Amino acid sequence: MRTGMMALALGLLTLRFLPALPPVWLWLAMPVAGLMLLPFRTYPVAFYLFGLSWGCANAQSALDDRLSAGLDGETRWVEGRVTGLPQHGDAVVRFELADTQSRRTHLPKHLRLAWHDGPPVNSGERWRLAVKLKRPAGLLNPQAFDYQAWLLAQRIGATGRVKEGERLAQAQWAWRDGVRQRLQAVDAQGRSGALTALxxxxxxxxxxxxxxxxxxxxxxxxxxxxxxxxxxxxxxxxxxxxxxxxxxxxxxxxxxxxxxxxxxxxxxxxxxxxxxxxxxxxxxxxxxxxxxxxxxxxxxxxxxxxxxxxxxxxxxxxxxxxxxxxxxxxxxxxxxxxxxxxxxxxxxxxxxxxxxxxxxxxxxxxxxxxxxxxxxxxxxxxxxxxxxxxxxxxxxxxxxxxxxxxxxxxxxxxxxxxxxxxxxxxxxxxxxxxxxIPAWVPRATPVWVWGLGALGAFLLLLPRGVPLRPLGWPLLLLLVFPPRSLLPEGIAEVWQLDVGQGLAVLVRTRHHTLLYDTGPRIGDFDLGERVVLPSLRKLGVDELDLLLISHADADHAGGARAVANGMPIKQVLSGDPLELPQELGAQACESERQWTWDGVQFRLWQWSSASDRNQKSCVLQIEANGERLLLTGDIDSAAERALIDSPLAVPTDWLTAPHHGSRSSSSMALLKGLQPKAVLISRGQGNAFGHPHPTVVARYQKRGVAIYDSAEQGAIRLQLGRFEPPWTMRQERRFWRDPPALNP
Known part of the structure; x- marks a missing residue:
């Protein structure tokens, strides 16, 4: 019986590691096959099939209850009941809506919503809301928190932003919310929040x-x-x-x-x-x-x-x-x-x-x-x-x-x-x-190193006197000091991190590291602290030789302070240094400045006649073994015309879309002058600016430029100098993620 229970648990746990759910007919056939195997006393196989089938059925049910692609970004009137405990922050309340109904549209039964500058919302109330709906999605970065998996586990079928609404009924049986309000009202010596959590x-x-x-x-x-x-x-x-x-x-x-x-x-x-x-x-x-x-x-x-x-x-x-x-x-x-x-x-x-x-x-x-x-x-x-x-x-x-x-x-x-x-x-x-003693964020390790470290931990958990137990310490230390593989001379590893509506690009050579932009900061939500800094540490970056901030806009420089507080930085450059925090000690971007790291060439450029922040963006060209990448910041079409008259106007293999694919950038003159083979777009899914603009996308497609979009494919890794296609986080298949988009 114990073996059968272990097999059942193994079948249920297998769901977590499936790259895609099997077709419906297959997981429906699994329990039938298991029943047929029971007379032959193959209990473990039968129970495994029962567990896997039950897990697939539940996962498929949750996936079927997600918002359809056709309604992504649409605004609909929704009625439902507030569940859980709403979170009231600075000028925004976040809450979950259950038992949702819409007159003309089938919507998921469970929504997670945010209402900016809205009225107080309490648990148990019933509301009628106009909501701009979004399919469940999240940022995809190396070994980062998978928000999309969390949403599916909570069976939340869509997220959204409330535009307006009206309360239909007062709270009923919302005693937990009442207890919370009373706890927050008492004098807990400044720790009512912690008391409520406990x-x-x-x-x-x-x-x-x-x-x-x-x-x-x-x-x-x-x-x-x-x-x-x-x-x-x-x-x-x-x-x-x-x-x-x-x-x-x-x-x-x-x-x-x-x-x-x-x-x-x-x-x-x-x-x-x-x-x-x-x-x-x-x-x-x-x-x-x-x-x-x-x-x-x-x-x-x-x-x-x-x-x-x-x-x-x-x-x-x-x-x-x-x-x-x-x-x-x-x-x-x-x-x-x-x-x-x-x-x-x-x-x-x-x-x-x-x-x-x-x-x-x-x-x-x-x-x-x-x-x-x-x-x-x-x-x-x-x-x-x-x-x-x-x-x-x-x-x-x-x-x-x-x-x-x-x-x-x-x-x-x-x-x-x-x-x-x-x-x-x-x-x-x-x-x-x-x-x-702060927390340690270990770098990603190869599977074989992790396996040896796990074996070491197992040996150390054994009772004293067991042979080979002392071997556990050196094996476990492999997780702390894993072997590091250095890049070859003349090769640059480039990571365009998925930071939503912003930009953060990590460039590494054999012995040097550069970070171009630091992601956005929106209120207290700092992508530099939550995404960029942890990603750098997991990728094995202990310090930065150069932090290059293209310009001072919040979507490019918002995370700079968090990155600077989190690790040593030898030098900071920016196209707009006077607008950055003074503690960064940023210096001006010197146009035409060049240097070489480990056989990889770098060159800066900035438009001398720039009149606004976007035009002041410091542009960086990277060349490795003849393969070129151009990081453009937020330059517009006017700055692009100046760029194609500069020494950087040479055939370029990889181009980061200027200004996230804005209509005012990516001009045909730029594309003809640089002749890019592929473009990297960093933007937030369903962003309010409409980036990338359809005319810009059509322009890229007309010239046969391959498009890699962080909103569709997550973080993107490029081995510059190898002339190979990039690897994207979306290629790491999981059944709860949409498959990677195809490039033209």
Whole structure:
């Protein structure tokens, strides 16, 4: 039976790695084939087919409920009910709309919307809204967060921007929103946002600095409701009843063990309902229920049974849960503890158990965090050593009790004031630790290096005395110091990152690195911090020899401060240096300046008669083994006419579309003068400017220029000097992504 359950889980997990879903007839035939195989006692194969078929059916259902391509960018009137807890930011409210209806159009049942300068929106209300709809999409960069996969896992069929609307009905049964409002109104010593995250699982009130501290110290799980919090409450109830029974204070007519298990599970469900009972909370409640059932009736079967049952239960309820990193992290952490503590000989003292649990989890999770593309907290074991009991024993009891007793004058508010002060003390300590030891963002490693590192972690988790166990340390260190492959002389690796409506291009030679533009910043949403800097680190960039900012517009220079704060930069140049932050120390772009790095030639140009920011863009030509790339910034047709009279007006293989393909650029004179073979367009999908303009696209197509568009293909990597087609992130096929667009 255990083998069959493992095969079922393997079939359900296979869905995560499919490049495309099989045709409907095939996954419908899988369970039939499995039933036919059962009489031959091929249980593992049959259960595997059952799991894979169920996963494919759920994934296809979610894909079918996404917005059709024909409605992408269209505005429709939609009616629906607000679910979850709306997030109110600066002049914008973000919320989810469920049970949507539209009179003349079939729309997905679940939408994620943003309303700029809109009225307050509360959970449970029913609204009629005019929404500009967008198909689920996200930025695609190396080992970055896959927003499109997250949307599918949440079964969100479309996103959109609200233009106007009217409230049709007031909130009903929106008690969680009421609890949140009351928590935010109390004096929690400045930590009401963290208190709301701990009690309700709503992290919208945490600042960007708070999230960074939690990430650097590996303590995110402490402030966002996880299995630990729910398990702690269930454990307290269980131990309380067990203690009463041990001291003869529990009624003899009531058997203590069934009551302890039942009341502990009821407490877990109650906390889960308070947290919104979303997928992570459902997973935690299911695992706790199975553990309690195992303790009540099936303890003789071993500790792996409840974990295996919970894994299958979660995946059967929601096969798309495997698309979320939290799914893998939670089950992996429990599996590591069962594996390591189950193999020990003799008991450990309590402090040995606690300290070893922290560093064993850190070692065991390292390969998983690396393959998921997540930062690794070096200080995590030390931080969790004291932060876990701080939250679990000191903060959580008064926080939950204060929330329940908040109607009582002074009592509930006093408890919440105490909990807020304790959280503030925790953050102060974590901030000090994060300032000394920030999170480590490892560079991408080859598969064989990751495999050896994972083997090393496995060896270190084995009990002492096992042969070859000491070999685990050098193998694990391969993940920390992977072998680096240097580019050949005369070759440049070029990455046009996917930063939406902006530009960021990384250029690397054998020993040097250049970044051309840093992506946009829109309010607090800084693509330099969220995309450019993490991508540089994952690609193995530790410092920049040159940061070249074409001009000072926010879509090109918005992320410059974040990049400069995140890594050393030897020199900063710009076509508009006086408009950039002074701390960057930017110098002026010197037209006709030339230099050579590792056999690759670089040349700058700027129009001396420029009259606005776009025209001041500093243009960069890169030549490797006779193959040329021209980075043009936002120059317009007037600057283009000046460019074709400059020394840079030579046949060019690769051209970044000036001004993202604006109608005022990419003139026919420029294309005739440069004769590009391919163009790279960096823009946001469905952007408000209409980039690239249809006439510009038609102009490229007329001349047979291949088009590579970041909105369609994600980040683009080019090996300049090899005269080869580029590689795009869209070529890394996943069933939830649209296939890559074909080039003319």
């Amino acid at each position: 009690v309700l699982g709503d992290g919208a009130g945490l600042s960007r600095e708070d999230w960074q501290v939690l990430q650097d110290t590996g303590t995110v799980h402490l402030l966002v409701i996880s299995g630990q919090h729910i398990g702690l409450l269930a454990g307290v109830v269980y131990l309380l009843i067990a203690g009463l029974a041990r001291h003869g204070l529990w009624p003899n007519r009531l058997p203590w063990l069934p009551w302890a298990c039942g009341l502990a599970f009821a407490a877990a469900l109650g906390y889960g309902m308070l947290a919104g009972f979303e997928v992570p909370v459902q997973r935690a409640c299911l695992m706790i229920g199975l553990v309690l059932l195992w303790r009540l009736r099936f303890r003789h079967l071993g500790a792996w049974w409840p974990l295996l049952l919970a894994l299958n239960g979660v995946l059967l309820l929601d096969p798309l849960a495997s698309l979320q990193p939290g799914f893998w992290l939670s089950f992996a952490a429990v599996a590591i503890l069962i594996f390591t503590f189950g193999g020990r000989l003799g008991p450990w003292r309590w402090w040995q158990t606690w300290t070893r649990a922290q560093w064993l989890i850190a070692i065991g999770m390292c390969p998983l965090l690396l393959v998921l593309g997540l930062p690794i907290s070096v200080s995590g074991p030390l931080a969790n050593l004291w932060a876990v009991p701080w939250i679990s024993l000191l903060v959580l009891p008064p926080a939950l009790l204060g929330t329940v007793l908040i109607p009582l004058p002074y009592v509930g508010e006093g408890l919440l004031w105490l909990a807020g002060g304790l959280i503030d003390g925790l953050f102060r300590g974590l901030a000090l630790l994060a300032g000394v």
